[in-house]
Structures are given as structure tokens and as C-alpha cells.
Amino acid sequence: MKQKVLKKQQNSKKCLVCGLKNDLGLKASFYETDMNELIAIFNPLEEHQSYPGRLHGGIAGAILDETIGRAIMIQDDTIWGVTVELNIKYKKPIPLDEELRVVGRITKDSKRLFEGTGEILLPDGEIAATAWGKYMKMPIDKIADFNEDEQEWRIVSSKNEPTEIEV
Ligand SMILES: CCCCC/C=C\C/C=C\C/C=C\C/C=C\CCCC(=O)SCCNC(=O)CCNC(=O)[C@H](O)C(C)(C)COP(=O)(O)OP(=O)(O)OC[C@H]1O[C@@H](n2cnc3c(N)ncnc32)[C@H](O)[C@@H]1OP(=O)(O)O
Numbered sequence: 001m002k003q004k005v006l007k008k009q010q011n012s013k014k015c016l017v018c019g020l021k022n023d024l025g026l027k028a029s030f031y032e033t034d035m036n037e038l039i040a041i042f043n044p045l046e047e048h049q050s051y052p053g054r055l056h057g058g059i060a061g062a063i064l065d066e067t068i069g070r071a072i073m074i075q076d077d078t079i080w081g082v083t084v085e086l087n088i089k090y091k092k093p094i095p096l097d098e099e100l101r102v103v104g105r106i107t108k109d110s111k112r113l114f115e116g117t118g119e120i121l122l123p124d125g126e127i128a129a130t131a132w133g134k135y136m137k138m139p140i141d142k143i144a145d146f147n148e149d150e151q152e153w154r155i156v157s158s159k160n161e162p163t164e165i166e167v
Pocket residue numbers: 012013015018065066067068069070080081082083084085113134136140146147148151153
């Protein structure tokens with residue numbers, strides 16, 4: 001099914017998952033869709049392997065974690081969460097050097113906590129890993145000394161941004 005992209009989310013400078021100035025990072029792009037889901041797109045590098053040719057499970061966890069954690073920003077981009085629990089099921093080996101899609105959504109939202117689920121999809125659409133996570137909402141200034149300009153927290157659009165994503 002195709003999902004329509006409504007908005008691209010911000011990237012950062014050094015985050016392992018979304019930092020555009022982290023040479024070993026995933027440099028993932030995040031898109032909010034008309035299905036109220038967040039879709040991440042990234043291309044794993046050789047440096048992200050565990051066994052040769054296979055994405056490291058911790059890296060798979062990192063992209064799932066951030067995709068779910070950011071999905072809360074679809075409704076309000078001033079809500080920040082820190083992960084307090086994360087459960088991952090690895091169902092298929094995940095290859096390197098191919099574009100991967102990750103889908104996340106919020107399943108429960110309360111005053112202090114939120115929960116969500118996500119999946120990593122293989123290029124043929126098969127589900128390779130699933131996750132469930134719980135996050136505690138925190139003001140950004142209680143998480144870290146973040147300065148939006150210094151951390152380069154901004155929407156970075158290229159010429160070839162997708163308008164629809166098949167999931
Ligand atoms: C503006 C510039 C921005 C620049 C941005 C740059 C980069 C952006 C990067 C990412 C993009 C944005 C979003 C991404 C979102 C997610 C991605 C990944 C996020 C992470 O990678 S983040 C790192 C890993 N993560 C942590 O680093 C958390 C470590 N941890 C702690 O910091 C503490 O643990 C804390 C503060 C969570 C709690 O500490 P605390 O002292 O307040 O806790 P306390 O024990 O008092 O509990 C208080 C009440 O919470 C309940 N409670 C506690 N734990 C619970 C649980 N697990 N389940 C259910 N309830 C729980 C208790 O039951 C109690 O409830 P009650 O009050 O009712 O009794």
C-alpha cells in the first residue's frame with residue numbers, strides 16, 4: 001500500500017541515526033504520512049554489519065527505537081521522549097547496501113509515557129524485524145543541553161524527496 005508523505009521531519013548533526021554530520025551514522029530520513037505513521041528511509045553501510053553482509057541487531061534496534069520515538073512528533077513536534085523499554089523481534093537477516101524502510105506508529109499516549117510499534121521492511125516488503133517501545137516524555141532541556149542551531153536540528157530537503165512511499 002502506498003502512503004502519502006505529508007511532511008519530512010528534522011535531521012540533526014551527530015545522532016547515530018539522524019545526524020547528517022556523523023560519517024558512521026545511518027543518516028536516516030523520516031517522513032510523516034497520511035496514515036498517521038512515520039516512515040524512515042536509510043541505506044546501511046558496511047560499518048553497520050554484524051556478520052558480514054548482515055545488519056547488526058543493535059543498529060536495527062536503534063533505527064526502530066528512533067522511528068517509534070519520533071512518531072509522537074506527528075501530533076506535536078514539541079514532545080520529546082527518552083526510551084525506557086524496547087523489545088525487538090528479529091525475523092529475517094537484514095542486508096546492507098540496500099535502501100530499507102522502517103515504519104513506526106504510536107499505540108498508547110498518556111500524560112507522562114507513550115508507547116509505539118514499528119517494523120523494518122526488506123526491499124521486497126517482507127517484515128524483517130518488529131519492535132515495541134515505551135518512552136517517557138521529557139522537556140528537551142531536561143534531556144540535554146540542546147541548542148537547535150548548534151545541533152543543526154532542521155528539515156533538510158533534497159531534490160528527490162518522495163511524495164509517496166510503498167509499504
Ligand atoms: C532542540 C534541539 C534538538 C536537537 C536534537 C538532536 C538529536 C535528536 C535525536 C533524536 C530525535 C528525536 C526523537 C527521538 C526519540 C527517540 C529516539 C531514541 C531516544 C533515546 O535513545 S533516549 C536514550 C535511552 N534512554 C535513556 O537514556 C533513559 C534513561 N532513563 C532515565 O533517564 C530515567 O530512568 C527516566 C528519566 C526515564 C526516569 O527517571 P526518574 O528518576 O524520573 O524515574 P522514577 O524512577 O522516579 O520514575 C518516575 C515515574 O516513571 C515511571 N517509570 C520509570 N521507568 C518506567 C518504565 N520503564 N516503564 C514504566 N514506567 C516507568 C515510574 O514508575 C514512576 O512513576 P510514578 O511517579 O507514577 O511512581
